[in-house]
Amino acid sequence: MTSFDPSALLVSRSNSADEGPIIRMSQRARELRAKGQDVVSLTLGEPDFDTPQNIQDAAAAAMKAGFTHYSPVMGIPELRAALSKKLKTENGLDYAAGEICLANGAKQAIANAMLSIIGEGDEVIMLAPFWVSYEITVRFAGGTPVVLHAGVDEGYKVPPSRIAAAITPRTKLIVLNSPSNPTGAVWTRAELLELADIVKAHPHLMVLSDEIYEYIIFDGEMVSIGSLPGMGERTITVNGFSKGFAMTGWRLGYAAAPEPIAKAMGRMQSTISAGANAFVQRAAIAALEGPRDEVERMRLEYQRRRDMVLAGLRAIDGVKIGHIPATFYAFPDVSALLGRKAGNHVIDTTDALCDWLLEEHALATVPGTAFGAPGSLRLSFACSETEIAKAMERLQRALGSLG
Ligand code: PLP
Numbered sequence: 001m002t003s004f005d006p007s008a009l010l011v012s013r014s015n016s017a018d019e020g021p022i023i024r025m026s027q028r029a030r031e032l033r034a035k036g037q038d039v040v041s042l043t044l045g046e047p048d049f050d051t052p053q054n055i056q057d058a059a060a061a062a063m064k065a066g067f068t069h070y071s072p073v074m075g076i077p078e079l080r081a082a083l084s085k086k087l088k089t090e091n092g093l094d095y096a097a098g099e100i101c102l103a104n105g106a107k108q109a110i111a112n113a114m115l116s117i118i119g120e121g122d123e124v125i126m127l128a129p130f131w132v133s134y135e136i137t138v139r140f141a142g143g144t145p146v147v148l149h150a151g152v153d154e155g156y157k158v159p160p161s162r163i164a165a166a167i168t169p170r171t172k173l174i175v176l177n178s179p180s181n182p183t184g185a186v187w188t189r190a191e192l193l194e195l196a197d198i199v200k201a202h203p204h205l206m207v208l209s210d211e212i213y214e215y216i217i218f219d220g221e222m223v224s225i226g227s228l229p230g231m232g233e234r235t236i237t238v239n240g241f242s243k244g245f246a247m248t249g250w251r252l253g254y255a256a257a258p259e260p261i262a263k264a265m266g267r268m269q270s271t272i273s274a275g276a277n278a279f280v281q282r283a284a285i286a287a288l289e290g291p292r293d294e295v296e297r298m299r300l301e302y303q304r305r306r307d308m309v310l311a312g313l314r315a316i317d318g319v320k321i322g323h324i325p326a327t328f329y330a331f332p333d334v335s336a337l338l339g340r341k342a343g344n345h346v347i348d349t350t351d352a353l354c355d356w357l358l359e360e361h362a363l364a365t366v367p368g369t370a371f372g373a374p375g376s377l378r379l380s381f382a383c384s385e386t387e388i389a390k391a392m393e394r395l396q397r398a399l400g401s402l403g
Contacts, residue, residue, distance in 0.1 A: 016139055020132055021370040025354060029364035040391045041364040042379040045181060045329065047246035049301075052294035055245060058286030062279035071275035074266040075102030075254070079281045082288050083254060091211070092227035093237060095256035101265040102276040106212050106240030106253030109265070111137050111272075113208055113236045113255045116264035118143035118172060125166055125174040127158045128372030129331060131181045131210070135372070146171070147372055152320050152333045156183035160194040167198070173206050174199065176225060179213040179326030182371045182378040184306075186220045186325045189228075196228045208236045212253070215244030215295050218303045219325040226256075233258050244295055245287045250280045302328045305381040305388055312392030316399050328382040331368070335375030340402035347402065350377055361398040363391055 026043040033039050050056075074080065080097035087093040087100075103109040110133065118124060118141035126134055128149045138145045148166055150158040163174065176195070178187040187195075199205050207225055214222045226235030240253025255265055269275070309330045313321045320333040339348055342360070347353050350367040354377065357363045368376035381388055 013140060016136060018136075021351075021354075022132075022366050025358070025364050025366050028358060032358070032362070037362055039358070039362045039364060040383075040387050040394065042381065042383065042387075042391055043364050043366050044382065045243075045380050046248045046382055047243065047298065047328070048382050048384065049246040049294075049298050051245065051247050051250070052287075052290075054290045055247065055283050055287045058290075059250075059279050059283035062282030065282075067279040067282050069278055071278040071281060073270040073275045074262070075100065075276060076278070076281045079285050082285050083256070086288050087224075087237065087256060091214075091222070091224040091237075093224050093256065094232050095226075095237070096259075099259050099262040100254055100256045101262050101269060102252065102254045102281065103265075103269055104251040104253070104273055104276050105242065106210065106238050106255075107133055108251075108269070108273070109238050109240065109253045109255035110134070110208065110210065111140070112265040112268040113238065113257065113261070114138060114141045114143070114173075115268050116261055117206070117236075121170060122172045123168060123170040125163060125171060126372070127163075127175065127177075129156060129180070129182050129368065129376065130175065130372055131177060132370050132372075134175050134177075143172075144170075149372070151373075152322050152331075152376075155322055156180065156185040156331065157187060157191065160191065160198055163195065164198045167202055167205065169204070171202070171205055173208055175208050175210070177210040179217055179222075181213065181327060182329045182366075182368075182373075182376075183331045184324040184327040184329050186217060187223065187225075188220065189223045192223050192225045193228060196225060196231050196234075199234050200230050206234050206236060207231070208238060210238045212238070212240050212243050213327045214239065216299055216302055216328060217326040218299070218306060219323070236261060241284055241287055244298075246294075246298060247287070250277070250283070252276055252280050252284055302381070305383075305385060306330075308385060308388050308392065309379065309381050312388075312396065316396050318399065318402075328380055330379045330381065331371075331373070331376050332379070333376045334399070337399060337402055338375070342402055350374055353377065357395070357398055361394045363394045363398065 029041040084097045120142040122143045124138045236257040241247040318336040366378040
C-alpha cells in the first residue's frame, strides 16, 4: 500500500499564510516565561485593558435576551445604522447603512474588501512600513503588492509624489493606514488632500483606509480620506472595535464602501463565515453610543507610556526614533547598530537582533522585516509602566553592550 502524505496536498496559498513573526516572538516569550524566566514582551498589538464594563454588560444582556442566533450576513440593521451615524458625525463620511458590512474583525473586513476587488495581476500599492496582513491578503486575492518605502527621516510617510510615480494601468488600490501600525504615523489633512488629487486623476483607482487606531491619537488630528471632496466613492473605509474599545477577543470590525462593493463584501462574508456574532453586535452599539470615558482613560495611559518609551529610546546611541503621534507602537530604526558584535557573534539583521534580545536579555520585540522595514524593531507599549521601565533598561543595557 502506498503511504499517504497529507502535506503533499497543500497548495502554495496555505504555505504563504505564515503565522508571522509577531505570533512567533510572542509565543517564544510565553514559552520562556513558562520555564520561569522573567521575560518582558513588547510583541503583541493588543490593549492590556479589559473591555469597558458597559460593553460587557450589553453583551451579557443581549445573550440573555436571545441574541444567540445567526445574524444577517452584513450585520444587524441597528448596528449598521449606528455606524452610518458614527462615520458621519465623527469622521465626516457619507456611507448609508446599506454600504456597511460587518465582519469578524477588521482583519476579515480587509480580506472581504480585497477579495471583492483584487484579482489576478491587479497591483496594490502598499506603503511600508505596513501591517503585514495587507501583503498576505493581496497575494491571497491573486494581486501583486507594489511596496513603496519611507524611512524614519520622512516620518514614515511615503510622499504622494512617489505614490503617483508608482501608479500603472494595473493599479487598483492604495492601502493607507493612518494612524499606522507599526510606526504610529498620522497623515495630515494637507498630505491626504495631495494623495486624494492623485487618486482622483485615475479612474480605476481606490483607497483602502484602515482607521482602526483612530481613538489612540496623542498629537494631531484624525482625518478620514473618504471625507475629502470627491473621495467618498473612491474609498473603502475599514475600522473595528479591537483597539479603541479594547475588544480584540470579541472579533468585530467593518468596512464601508460604495454599494456594489459593500454588497460584494457581504457575499464574501456570507461565503466564508456568515454574519458576525449576534450578541457582540448588540454590545458594539453600546460601545458606540455609551460613555467614552474609558476610551479616553486608555488613550491617556498610552500617551504616558509613549512618553516613557520615547525618552528611553532617545537615550540609546545608534537608535533613531521620530515622534510617535499615535497608537501603542514604537518603531525605532536600529540599522546603525547592525553589523556590531555581541561577544564574538556579529548581529547583522534585526531578526538576529530580536533573537539575541530575547535569549540574552529576556526582552521580546518584533523585527521590522515583518513590516517591510528590515532596519527597525517594533515595540508595543500596550503593557504596564513597570514592564516598560524594565524593557527600556534592558534595551539600553543590551544595545549599549554591542561592540
Ligand atoms: N488593522 C491594523 C492596522 C491592525 O494593527 C490590526 C490588528 O493588529 C487590524 C487591522 C485587525 O484588527 P481586528 O482585531 O479588528 O481584526
